[in-house]
Amino acid sequence: xxxDPTPSAxxxxxxxxxxxxKAAVRELLLAAGFELDPVHLAGSADHMLALxxxxxxxGYDVDIRTQLGTGFADPRTDLVVVxxxxxxxxxxxxxxxxxxxxxxxxxxxxxxxxxGGIARLCDALCHRLTYQEWFTxxxxxxxxxxxxVRAAACAVQAEQLCLxxxxxxxxxxxxxxxxxxxxxxxxxxxxxxxxxxxxxA
Numbered sequence: 001x002x003x004d005p006t007p008s009a010x011x012x013x014x015x016x017x018x019x020x021x022k023a024a025v026r027e028l029l030l031a032a033g034f035e036l037d038p039v040h041l042a043g044s045a046d047h048m049l050a051l052x053x054x055x056x057x058x059g060y061d062v063d064i065r066t067q068l069g070t071g072f073a074d075p076r077t078d079l080v081v082v083x084x085x086x087x088x089x090x091x092x093x094x095x096x097x098x099x100x101x102x103x104x105x106x107x108x109x110x111x112x113x114x115x116g117g118i119a120r121l122c123d124a125l126c127h128r129l130t131y132q133e134w135f136t137x138x139x140x141x142x143x144x145x146x147x148x149v150r151a152a153a154c155a156v157q158a159e160q161l162c163l164x165x166x167x168x169x170x171x172x173x174x175x176x177x178x179x180x181x182x183x184x185x186x187x188x189x190x191x192x193x194x195x196x197x198x199x200x201a
Contacts (some may be wrong), residue, residue, distance in 0.1 A: 008134035059127035100158025151182030
């Protein structure tokens, strides 16, 4: 496995074992009381493998440090914000997804970065076995560490299926998390500007 500079997501020590994974899914269905119906459940193990390996855990297969790209030199110092980046991750507690949007902002440190690179960074960090809280912090810190920006902020608004599916829930709960890195960690007015820009203040 390639070196991963981000410690928050739970570490994966080896690649997905496809035959073992599919056997475990079949056993799960049997343990839940279902026969492997040839029409409806015969392909479930293959579908679940593809979902987990190629989507939910795909972030483990990319190098986080390359996702932003190199950007380009620019003297601009104003706040740059990308709003409403679709994100999803896999909750370690219940092994069900959480999904929502991320808002990412940064104060350039001599370079500007493509918006697609910021979205790719979010994908690489959330498509893992991780919590929303961890992901939010990881994005802000990666912008500073890998992009060399002066400061970065990330806010995430998400639905947690483990919460929404809980007993006596209405299904409307949302979780909001924020993280600030670099100079914004000590700059209350800068944090407020970001939160206002993304509609959270």
